Amino acid sequence: MSSFFFGCSITEKQCLILTLALKSNPSHLRELDLSGNKLGDSGVKNLSDLLMNTQCKLEKLHLDDCSITEKQCLILTSALKSNPSHLRELNLSWNQIKNTGVNHLCDVLKDSHCKLERLSLYHCGITDVSSLTQSLTNTKALQFLKELDLSFNMIGDSKQQLIDVLRDSNCKLR
Secondary structure (H helix, E strand, O other): OEEEOOOOOOOHHHHHHHHHHHHOOHHHOOEEEOOOOOOHHHHHHHHHHHHHOOOOOOOEEEOOOOOOOHHHHHHHHHHHHHOOOOOOEEEOOOOOOHHHHHHHHHHHHHOOOOOOOEEEOOOOOOOOOHHHHHHHHOOOHHHHOOEEEOOOOOOOOHHHHHHHHHOOOOOEEO
């Protein structure tokens, strides 16, 4: 089952209602797109509760342009880390997660059960990807990762190290 709520102007309260409904039977949910909605602290927390449910087998999660902050990214990645084996695609583009958010995502990538294939971090205020590079170097993540989108981030000097790590992998960097 796929659920698409792209740009529906979902409020924090509506997000609570939606996640409560999804939590009642999460085993069939494979794709969730909440892009373009301002989820707020409680929305991210409720979504994280859904993701931590061991019955949740979500494969694709799109949260681009949801005003997710660095702090909210920690809550979200903690939930993903508790149940990482099914997620294949994560889109956090157009959120200001910055370097701190990337560091939190690294904890997910380091998990031996993580099989993430696509990670989109387009225009996220990221200036340094050295922690991401290190995570990809020292884990199984590169066995699965096929696409990494860091477009429109000012990653500067750390970009070359990332390119060097990805050179012999099947991962395409944008």
